[in-house]
Amino acid sequence: MGSTLAIGDFSRATHLSVKKLRHYHQIGLLEPADVDPETGYRHYATEQISAAQVIRRFRELDMPLDEIHAVLSAPDPQTRNALIADHLARMEAGLTRTQAAIAALRDLLEHPNTAAPIEHRRVEAAAAAAITEVIDIADALLWYQGALGELHALLAAQDIRPDGPPGATYSSELFADERGSATIFVPCQGQVRPMGRVVPLVVPAVELATITHTGPHNGIDRAYGALATYVSDHALAVDGPIREYYLVGPGDTPEETAWRTQIGWPVFATSATT
CATH class of the missing domain: 1.10.1660.10 (Multidrug-efflux Transporter Regulator; Chain: A; Domain 2)
Incomplete structure (x- = not known):
């Protein structure tokens, strides 16, 4: 020594x-x-x-x-380098989340009152392939992406074509308790044979007040806030899960600025439907 x-x-x-x-x-x-x-x-x-x-x-x-x-x-350089690379990848992911949060906050400060128009929509009952699970809200985005991929793969394997954009319903408990039931579904025509997590489902009819969020999911809370304010101001709210429709999503384009998510809040039936 x-x-x-x-x-x-x-x-x-x-x-x-x-x-x-x-x-x-x-x-x-x-x-x-x-x-x-x-x-x-x-x-x-x-x-x-x-x-x-x-x-x-x-x-x-x-x-x-x-x-x-x-x-x-580490017993060898390969193991050591893999451990370091894993940590750097986690840091890069964290940096990406931080940058996204900063951009969302800056946009909120610069455009505090910007909101998409709100409409009323009557959604008819629809046959679909679906996956329902109890999830943690922190896992919602990854769960949605995985479940949607599984649904599309099964429909392709069974030669069934989607009949509209995919959607999801989220229970009130998921937001209030950070854990609750969620269902992702793909409307389709044809007999869906259950396999794995996928089951056939009739998505019930509902009257919705809707707003469309454009862009990545990390800024979607602003659209939720605007929609909740509208529903509350007009005393239209009824019990029922929040519904989302993914008009343009990660499966359509990797360009996050092009994503379009329609959020639906269940309301009393009105004559002003679109």
Whole structure:
């Protein structure tokens, strides 16, 4: 072993506090080269400076300590690089979400009263292929994409053509409790044979007040707010799940600005239907 540094000097050399170095020792992430059995003083080998610098860089990237430990103890470069790549991918996804949230907030501040027109629509009962599950609201978008892909695959396998844009119904509990029932459906003509999660379903008729949101789903809450205000102001609300129709979605184009989602709030039947 080469020369060693007391913990204070090692702290200065690595820009890691003494408190952090002691914690890293306790959890086995960075153990000192020598611990005096009588005084408990820790000494670190100068060769450990590079490992400490790696740990510091990973912490700056918000990598959890257990993942850093896995990287440092990886049995080979391929495993180590895969662990690092996984973390970077999660960071990039988080950055994308942050950028989207910033853009949505900026748009809200610059255009606080912008809203699409609201219409009334009578939706007739329709036969469909459907998937219904209890989901967490945090998983709603991924669940919708996966379920919709499964529905289209089954219809193609059974040679049944869709008869209109796909839609979904979401229970009040999903919004209030962050967990509740959701149904994704694809209207179609023909006898759907149940398979896996897919079952035939008659989507019931309903009277809706509707608004169409254009763009990615992360800004859809503004359309929900405008629609809820309209329904409340006109005292039209009735019990029933929220309904969405995906007029243009990820399955049609990867261009998020082109997506169009029609949101329907169940209301009393009126004469002003469209």
